[in-house]
Amino acid sequence: MFCCPGPPLPAALPLLLLLVASSAPGRPCGPAEPPETPRVSCYRRSHNKDVLCEWPLRVKPSPGTRAMLWVKQRFAAENATEQWCRYFSKARKFVCRVKVPPGADDTKPLVVSTCVNNGAGGSAGEDRIITLSSILKPDPPLNVTVEALEKAPQQLRVNWSYPSSWDPRFYWLRFQVRYRPEPAQTFTEVDQVMTTWLDIRDALRGTRHVVQVRAQEEFGHGVWSEWSRVAVGTPWTDPGDLTSEMGPFSSQFPVDDGAYGVTLPPELFGDRAAEGAGGAVVKASARSVASPYTFLVAGGSLLLGIALFVGIMVRYRQTWQTGRQRGAKPEGEGQHVLVPLSPPGPPLSETPLLSPSGPLAPRTLHVTNLDYFFSGQ
Incomplete structure (x- = not known):
């Protein structure tokens, strides 16, 4: 163990201190207190940086306090390297x-x-x-941002960059990301991230999230860095949903081209409205706001309904006509129609049975009225 003893006090210094204490009543007398015992911790921001050793102090050291540090290889007989330490008043620590x-x-x-x-x-x-x-301890990541992904209401993309003290051309870092929705107090952590971005896929819809990132040497050497500064972001929200939520009376009144007269109680408008109206009923007209998609869906549904109705009517008409034709009997069914074999001739009373007498050829029969034989008389 090394120690640096303080310088010897001059012989006249105790008398001088006694005179100063007697001339300043109310100030405590006696020598300054010994310095606090240092509890040193060392770290290195990257492979190509120097080693920094520091320890904090509870109270400000007295003027003239000196601090020294020695470093040597273990089990080696060579001399140690001696370094003076500097006190930083704002951080209240020796470095x-x-x-x-x-x-x-x-x-x-x-x-x-x-x-x-x-x-x-x-x-x-x-x-x-x-x-x-x-003792590797990188600096926190820089430029941490959170952005929403379009048409992804439950996702967020986190981007960051390497700290300026770490050169990624020779050595890499691995990262850890933690996030939480603002109402919650517990973080969700994602480890072993080797890229400088991460997509969060379980974010809450319409809720702002708090995100932080820290880094460590890629093979796990050393310790984690401090957490980065807080970054916030909200997932993407459909503009149509915002319009429907913010539209006046959109959920209370039906959609129509005309205006509706809505009777509202006077207390909704305050005392001024009640006094100005003299207790009369105040009427307000509200026109509901709907997105163009609503009209497109309603028009398409109406056209589809009309087409289905026309198709059903045509089909019903065809079925009705077919049934009517099957139920009616054809004309003349069940009756015997007499078809004459030849055109009707004159009455039998007007037709002579025999032709007038005249010279006849031998063995020749002349029959002039054939209807007689076919009439059945």
Whole structure:
């Protein structure tokens, strides 16, 4: 363990302190308190960066406080590297920068020792054993944005970029994304993300989400970075849904081309309306707002209904005519129609049975009225 003792006090300094304490009543007398014991932690922002060791303080150190840090290889007899540490008042911590020589082995253990002293004494911290690979701690990702995906009401796309201290041409990072809807307090985490973007597929509709990203060395060496700044985003919402929700009286009144007279109670319009109307009933006309898709669907349904009605009527008419033709008997069915064999002749009373006498040829019979033989008389 290394320690740096404070400088010896001059012989006349106690008398001087006594005089100052007596001339300033109300100020506590006595020497300054010894410095706090350092509890150092070291990290490295990338493979090509120096090692930073720091420790916080509960109270501001007294003027003249000095801090030093030593680094050496474990189980090695060579001398340690000595570094002075600087105090940052805003962060209220000491920070020491350790140079890493090029080509240093990231797996060899190193011993880190610290010591702080002031006029009242000194204190040394416990030795820390580290390796260059185990103290890798990248900076948080930058430019985290959340955007909605069109026609995807339950999805969000998160984009980010590498920190400026990490060169992705030689070494990569893996990322972890966490998100939650604003009413909730529990985050959902997604691990092993090797790209600089991620699609969230289980977002809540119409709800703003909080998203953060952190990084670690691609093979898991070292520790995770701090979480990035908060980014927010809301999934895509159909503009038609917004119009129907925001339209006046869209869910209370039917859709029609004309205006409806709606009787509203006077208290909805406040005391001024009640006084101006003198207690009379106030009438308001509301015309419901509908999207063009509603009219297209209604028109298509109407045309389809008319076409079906015409088709049913034509089919019914054809069926009715066919049944009528089958039910009627053809003309003359069930009756015997007499068809004359020859045109009717004169009455028998007017036709002589025998032709007038005259010279006849021998053995020749002349019959002039053949209807006689076929009449059955």
